[in-house]
Amino acid sequence: MGKYFGTDGFRGEANKVLTVMHAFKVGRFLGNYFGKDHKARIVIGKDTRRSSYMFEDALSAGLTSSGADVYLLHVTTTPSVSYVVISEGFDCGIMISASHNPFYDNGIKILNGEGHKLSAEIEALIEEYIDAEEDTIPYAVGEDIGRTVDYSMGRHRYMGYLISLAKRSFKGVKVGLDCANGSASTIAKPVFDALGAKTFTMSNEPNGVNINTNCGSTHIENLAAFVVENNLDVGFAFDGDADRCLAVDEKGNIIDGDLILYLCGTYLHEHGELTNSTIVTTIMSNMGLYKALDDKGISYEKTTVGDKYVYECMMNNGYTLGGEQSGHIIFSKYASTGDGILTSLMVMEVMLEKKMSISELLKDIKIYPQLLVNVKVNDKKAAREDAVVKEAAAQVERELGDEGRLLLRESGTEPLIRVMVEAKTDELCAKYAKIVTDALKKQGHERP
Structure with a gap:
């Protein structure tokens, strides 16, 4: 990870970590970088955060001042954004979102012309430009100055594409749909x-500050109650930018x-x-899935x-399906990134084609109890490498043996150490997670 760009773009609290001037400079760089031998065409999408409008304007100003034309999906x-970049031949795409983070955070995620996340090498060049004392990029003048274009039609074409993928009414x-008051x-x-569904929605009235607030995939318990109360057949919850999806059965x-990987994979x-009869997972996936x-x-x-690592593995090996426990599911036949709404359509396909409820489809899989505890820390690397913390982790691993596992890692997007434990019971998970989190706190790594 770089100084500004993490595993999911440039993200942080709006106008504190990620400022409007950062956005302007990112736009300046991209307009120049992609416009070396032609007028660059760059598409921008945003989520519903209040600051997304500010960053959209700043990025647009930076891009157009460097000579690029900007197309706004709103x-x-x-x-x-990934779909439009690929299907419409844009030089790159920008998504303004902090995904599942609170409304006061925001982020800039940049996609290349193939709809993939920008390479670390180009991100490093952007960081160099942001920190440079002198602005070396020339400003466009006269007819070379770029313009902004309302491109809501791109969003509508994407919706048409999703609808075309459904095999059944x-x-x-x-x-039930929990839209997280977001994208x-x-x-x-x-x-x-x-597609003919009887659709019930919740958290579908964004106001700029309620994105992800007690709703969406990070608070899916609310959708679970909603599905039961309304006697629904299935429910889907998305995150702020809708690149992930979790579900609720009847x-x-x-x-x-x-469980979505298991359902769709089988x-x-x-x-x-299923290419090579293989699914791509991450180290966070449950032991029960593998069994x-x-x-x-x-x-x-x-x-x-x-x-991004799941997708790299899929592309390098030609795999069809991969994803994360958090709900980022990639169907490489249809998309180059995780797509929450596409995922919900694929789950619907399995239900309808098999003529079975989700609970019936998942009756053969047993998931191990798993506990994930996030500890906010001052320095992720120092906390992760602390000798006392490492010994606490080693103790847990010895005691778990083959009957569970511990995963201790740094968050790629937040100042957190994530402690994940799998064991035979919830009580054991809590016991072993506490040993490690207590060590982090005892050593003074926890941020107040």
Whole structure:
């Protein structure tokens, strides 16, 4: 990771960590970088945070002042930006969002012309430009100055693409959608309505400060209650920029990314559409998923945490399906990034084609109890490398043996150390997580 760019772009509290001047300079660099031999065309999408409008303006000013033309999708999802970049031949795309973070955070995620996250090498060049004392990029003048274009039609084309992927009508199916008061609010319900579902929505009225607030995939318990109360067949919860999706079955049970990978993976495997009979997971995936895949004769790869690493593994090996427990699911046949709404459509396909509820489809998989504790720290690296913390982790690993596991890692987007424990019971998970978190606190790493 660089000084500003982490695993998911440049992210931080708006106008404290990520400022409007940062956004302007990012725009200046990109307009110049992609406009060396032609007038660059760059598309921008944003989520519903209040600061997203400010950053959209700053990026647009930077881009146009460097000679680029800017196409505004307005409030839309991260995967829609990727889709539009690829299908419309843009030089790059920018998504303004901090995903699942609180409203006061924001982020700038840059996608290249292939709809993938920008390379670390180019991100390093952007950082150099941001910190340079002198602005070496010339300002465009006269007719070379760029312009902004309302490009909401790009978002509508993406919606049409999603609708075209459905193999069956959703008529008669009662579906709950938690839009997290974010990007999905402009897309999810219209897509499900167009496919004939009886759609029930919650957290679908963004006001700039309620994105992810007690809603969406990070608070899926609310959707679980909503599905049961309204006697729905299934529910889907998205995060702020709708690149991830979690589900709820008709009984209110939470279906995380691991279970979605199992559900869709076994379905694709049965139909001969799972390349090399392999699913790409991350080190956070549950032991229960691997045991269930073994029983089905399905292989798996494990990457470090981050959907960019999942996608790299998929592309390098030609795999069809991969994802994270958090709900970033990638169907490489249809998209180059995690897409929450696409994921919900693929789950619907399995339900409708198999004529079974999600609870029935998942009856053969047993997930191990898992506990994830986030500790906010002053210095992630110092906390991770502390000898006392490492010994506490080693103690837990010795005691768990083959009956569980510990994962201790730094967050790629926040000042957190993540402590994850899997064991036979919830009590054991809590016991062993406490040993490690107590060590972090005792050594003075916890941030007040």
